Amino acid sequence: xxxxxxxxxxxxxxxxxxxxxxxxxxxxxxxxxxxxxxxxxxxxxxxxxxxxxxxxxxxxxxxxxxxxxxxxxxxxxxxxxxxxxxxxxxxxxxxxxxxxxxxxxxxxxxxxxxxxxxxxxxxxxxxxxxxxxxxxxxxxxxxxxxxxxxxxxxxxxxxxxxxxxxxxxxxxxxxxxxxxxx
Numbered sequence: 001x002x003x004x005x006x007x008x009x010x011x012x013x014x015x016x017x018x019x020x021x022x023x024x025x026x027x028x029x030x031x032x033x034x035x036x037x038x039x040x041x042x043x044x045x046x047x048x049x050x051x052x053x054x055x056x057x058x059x060x061x062x063x064x065x066x067x068x069x070x071x072x073x074x075x076x077x078x079x080x081x082x083x084x085x086x087x088x089x090x091x092x093x094x095x096x097x098x099x100x101x102x103x104x105x106x107x108x109x110x111x112x113x114x115x116x117x118x119x120x121x122x123x124x125x126x127x128x129x130x131x132x133x134x135x136x137x138x139x140x141x142x143x144x145x146x147x148x149x150x151x152x153x154x155x156x157x158x159x160x161x162x163x164x165x166x167x168x169x170x171x172x173x174x175x176x177x178x179x180x181x182x
Contacts, residue, residue, distance in 0.1 A: 001104065002082035003036040004060065005029060006045045006072045006120060007052070007090045013167045019044075019090045020052045021172060029090050033057050039086065039097050045072030067141040069120060070132050077129040089120040091166045093175070099162065103155070111150040115157045119143035122152075 007019040007029055014021075019029035026034075029052060033042045043058035047065060060079055062071035069087070076085050084107075086100045099115075103123040107113035114122030120143070131149035135141060157163065166172045 001040040001100070001123070002076060002080055002085040003033075003039055003042040003100075004045050004072050004076045004085050004087050005032050005036070005042065005090055006069045006087060009047075009069070009091075014091075014169060014172065017052055018166065018172075021166075023093060023176075027052060028093055030055055030057075032088065032090060032093060036086070036088070036097055036100070039100055040082075043076070043080070045069070045075055045087075047071075064136045064141070067136050070136055070141050070143065070146060073124055073128060073132050073146075074136065077126055077132075083126045084123060086123050087120060089165065092121060092163060093166065094162050094164060095121055096162070106153060106155060108153065109151075110153040112147075112152040114152065114154060115163065116154050117157065118163050119147065121163065 011018045019027060021028045023031040029044060036042050043060055044054050046059045047062050049059055049061055060072065060075035063075050063078065064071055072087055088095060099121070100123065103113045107123050111127045112122055112124045128146065128150050132146055134149065135145040166175055
């Protein structure tokens with residue numbers, strides 16, 4: 001399984017690049033990459049090369065600039081050979097690799113598998129590439145549009161807090177404070 005960390009967002013509400021925020025003595029993006037290495041090769045989906053220091057990890061540049069996170073899926077399947085990939089957002093640092101292993105155990109013959117409401121943390125098969133390109137070219141760059149075109153297994157969310165997005169400085173500060181106090 002290829003792990004694709006989505007980092008191409010504008011971070012407007014955060015006011016600075018979320019991928020470059022400090023976490024565990026490095027950037028959030030690099031901390032997530034290190035955490036997910038146990039599952040397979042890791043790369044970053046980026047809107048432009050060298051957006052942030054990516055270390056030794058590959059950067060997959062958006063093929064449809066400005067059209068959102070579906071780019072990560074399209075770029076990964078267009079540039080890499082793996083048949084399955086895990087998409088995860090850089091602003092979801094509380095999700096553990098065990099959640100990805102659970103998706104992997106559940107996917108069966110489906111095109112994709114994710115927790116309800118969490119398409120940015122999902123397992124996708126290569127069969128999603130053509131429908132994702134169709135969405136982007138039709139001006140429907142949302143995962144909702146993709147999910148209407150594929151066979152996706154949607155699982156109930158057990159721990160909502162695990163999927164909390166860090167979109168604002170207050171959310172980031174609260175996450176860091178919780179980690180320091182546990």
